[in-house]
Amino acid sequence: MSHITSKYLVQRSTALSHTAVWGGVVSAIVLVSVPLWGGVSLMRWGVEVICFLVLAQMWNLLAGYGGLISVGQQAFVGIGGYGLFIFAQHVGVHPFWSVLLGGILAAIVAALTAKLMFRLHAGYFAVGTWVLSEVIRIVASNLSMTGGGSGQSLTVMARMPREFRESGTYWIACALLIGASSTINLLLRSRFGLALTAVRDSETAAESQGVNVASLKFRVYVLSAFGTGLVGALYYLNTLRIAPASAFDLNWVVAAIFIVVIGGMGTVEGPIVGAAVFFGLRWLLADYGSWYWMAMGVIAVLVMVFAPKGIWGLIQNKTGVELLPMRRRLHLRK
Amino acid sequence: MTDWIGTIIQGSLLGGLYALFAIGLSITYGVMRVVNIAHGDFIVLAAYLALVSISMLGVHPFVVVMPVAIVMFALGYFLQRVLLNRTIGPDILPPLLVTFGLSILIQNGLLEVFSADSQALQVGDLSTASLQLPGGITIGVFPLMVFIVSLLLTVGVNLLFNRTTVGMSLRATSDDPATAGLMGIRSKHVYAMAMGLSFALVAVGGVLSGVRTTFTPGSGPASLLYAFEAVVIGGLGSLWGTFAGAVILGIAQAIGAEINAGFGVLFGHLVFLAVLIFKPTGLFARTR
Numbered sequence: 072m073s074h075i076t077s078k079y080l081v082q083r084s085t086a087l088s089h090t091a092v093w094g095g096v097v098s099a100i101v102l103v104s105v106p107l108w109g110g111v112s113l114m115r116w117g118v119e120v121i122c123f124l125v126l127a128q129m130w131n132l133l134a135g136y137g138g139l140i141s142v143g144q145q146a147f148v149g150i151g152g153y154g155l156f157i158f159a160q161h162v163g164v165h166p167f168w169s170v171l172l173g174g175i176l177a178a179i180v181a182a183l184t185a186k187l188m189f190r191l192h193a194g195y196f197a198v199g200t201w202v203l204s205e206v207i208r209i210v211a212s213n214l215s216m217t218g219g220g221s222g223q224s225l226t227v228m229a230r231m232p233r234e235f236r237e238s239g240t241y242w243i244a245c246a247l248l249i250g251a252s253s254t255i256n257l258l259l260r261s262r263f264g265l266a267l268t269a270v271r272d273s274e275t276a277a278e279s280q281g282v283n284v285a286s287l288k289f290r291v292y293v294l295s296a297f298g299t300g301l302v303g304a305l306y307y308l309n310t311l312r313i314a315p316a317s318a319f320d321l322n323w324v325v326a327a328i329f330i331v332v333i334g335g336m337g338t339v340e341g342p343i344v345g346a347a348v349f350f351g352l353r354w355l356l357a358d359y360g361s362w363y364w365m366a367m368g369v370i371a372v373l374v375m376v377f378a379p380k381g382i383w384g385l386i387q388n389k390t391g392v393e394l395l396p397m398r399r400r401l402h403l404r405k
Numbered sequence: 406m407t408d409w410i411g412t413i414i415q416g417s418l419l420g421g422l423y424a425l426f427a428i429g430l431s432i433t434y435g436v437m438r439v440v441n442i443a444h445g446d447f448i449v450l451a452a453y454l455a456l457v458s459i460s461m462l463g464v465h466p467f468v469v470v471m472p473v474a475i476v477m478f479a480l481g482y483f484l485q486r487v488l489l490n491r492t493i494g495p496d497i498l499p500p501l502l503v504t505f506g507l508s509i510l511i512q513n514g515l516l517e518v519f520s521a522d523s524q525a526l527q528v529g530d531l532s533t534a535s536l537q538l539p540g541g542i543t544i545g546v547f548p549l550m551v552f553i554v555s556l557l558l559t560v561g562v563n564l565l566f567n568r569t570t571v572g573m574s575l576r577a578t579s580d581d582p583a584t585a586g587l588m589g590i591r592s593k594h595v596y597a598m599a600m601g602l603s604f605a606l607v608a609v610g611g612v613l614s615g616v617r618t619t620f621t622p623g624s625g626p627a628s629l630l631y632a633f634e635a636v637v638i639g640g641l642g643s644l645w646g647t648f649a650g651a652v653i654l655g656i657a658q659a660i661g662a663e664i665n666a667g668f669g670v671l672f673g674h675l676v677f678l679a680v681l682i683f684k685p686t687g688l689f690a691r692t693r
Binding site: 142187191194195197199202203205206209210212213328367369372375 | 438
């Protein structure tokens with residue numbers, strides 16, 4: 072990352088980013104230690120927060136970096152969840168491994184449908200992915216193996232001792248969060264990330280520079296679906312019960328979009344800020360049902376019109392702060 | 406055999422309703438390249454507006470169609486002028502996300518005000534009246550009326566686009582906003598007119614749909630999907646193409662429902678996906 076010659080220095084990290092990374096490491100250690108001192112409800116809430124955060128990060132990867140606005144990510148949440156149930160309940164794989172299998176199943180479905188979806192562009196792509204999600208939902212509702220329209224409970228988990236089940240689920244969540252965040256960070260710092268940003272900014276220009284746009288979009292789509300599938304599997308491992316209406320609920324992607332847009336699309340820190348706003352508002356307006364969603368809607372509209380780069384974008388504009396920088400800086404020396 | 410013909414006719418009539426939804430979407434996309442995610446929710450909003458006016462004034466639903474259409478036209482014009490015009494540009498994301506936010510806002514707003522109860526607009530006996538056709542096929546009178554209204558409106562909007570100055574400015578702006586501006590056409594006003602027109606059509610569709618089936622605050626997204634599918638199946642550039650797309654969608658849904666009660670909507674989705682696979686530009690597209 073540091074390239075030293077006599078005249079100039081190309082650097083990516085700054086003092087602030089070093090602090091931020093250490094802060095991240097400390098938070099990660101605290102996060103992982105929760106089962107040792109925290110109660111069950113804290114762990115369950117933690118898993119839920121992690122699910123939404125990783126979901127938002129995956130949508131951000133797809134939309135903010137890949138330029139693909141999808142309103143159909145709930146399909147992969149559902150596939151991940153149903154994958155978990157199929158493998159754990161019906162094939163007999165250990166539930167914790169089934170989470171991974173749920174993610175892989177989502178990635179496979181994404182790979183199979185990507186070509187079809189990519190025939191649509193922009194707004195049409197958005198609604199097209201939504202239609203695909205609806206198709207998958209209807210198929211899942213008619214699958215008697217997993218309880219059809221009314222869903223199923225994950226009864227195999229009863230065989231596991233309760234503490235093991237709870238801590239295990241929580242630690243899978245931590246692994247997912249740490250894994251997803253580090254992967255995204257490393258990915259964006261690599262050539263892949265550079266190509267991705269180039270495609271996002273201008274497809275034709277990127278293509279002219281030799282970037283294989285189609286292959287790039289495909290890989291981002293599948294990767295994002297994999298992460299989203301893992302989230303779905305993890306979420307339903309936590310709740311122990313799945314039903315098509317919930318697994319394929321549009322609100323999954325609504326929440327992801329709100330978190331990313333309000334926090335700041337196309338930045339790594341954005342989803343974290345957005346998730347804080349999302350859960351903060353939820354806590355504040357918990358007793359007011361639909362007012363919570365209306366508030367989110369109003370904030371999203373205002374942010375999009377007045378601050379399209381989101382809250383983190385505003386902060387970045389005012390202070391130039393970058394906790395996890397992607398750009399490289401050139402330092403000239405005398 | 407007559408069973409299937411009956412199904413196809415029912416589907417076509419359903420398609421007439423979908424055409425009302427779809428043409429509005431086609432206009433906003435054609436002129437402004439905006440996919441209005443809240444389109445379906447405005448359909449539902451129109452139905453609720455009608456509900457409120459009917460209960461306040463005690464009149465027949467058909468009486469409120471015009472007033473609701475005018476109110477919705479104004480709403481669409483205002484929305485575009487004040488909010489959406491700020492987001493139109495090379496980036497497709499802002500208008501998409503703003504309409505997305507609006508969609509959530511409307512759904513939850515309606516939920517707060519009207520609760521999740523199913524509502525319907527009453528027209529008395531007309532909703533169940535039927536007509537006997539040769540060959541032993543019966544069709545509903547109301548669906549037939551909706552189809553005819555939709556047909557007339559499509560003819561009307563086509564005339565508007567092709568024979569009036571308003572229509573000419575709409576077409577010019579959709580082709581090339583900058584040059585249209587040089588000719589003295591104010592694009593902000595034109596976009597607002599297009600949105601208003603779309604909303605007016607949506608209003609008619611909303612009221613008629615409110616009579617035909619029950620609606621709840623959450624009914625919006627389904628209508629958006631049908632409108633969208635109709636536009637994609639029909640292809641861009643021709644209002645009659647969109648109308649045809651809507652009819653095809655209606656027929657697909659009717660056939661699906663005939664095979665298995667839960668499969669109606671699924672068949673529509675599958676036809677949509679099939680068109681995507683085999684003819685992505687749509688069946689009757691005239692522009693790219």
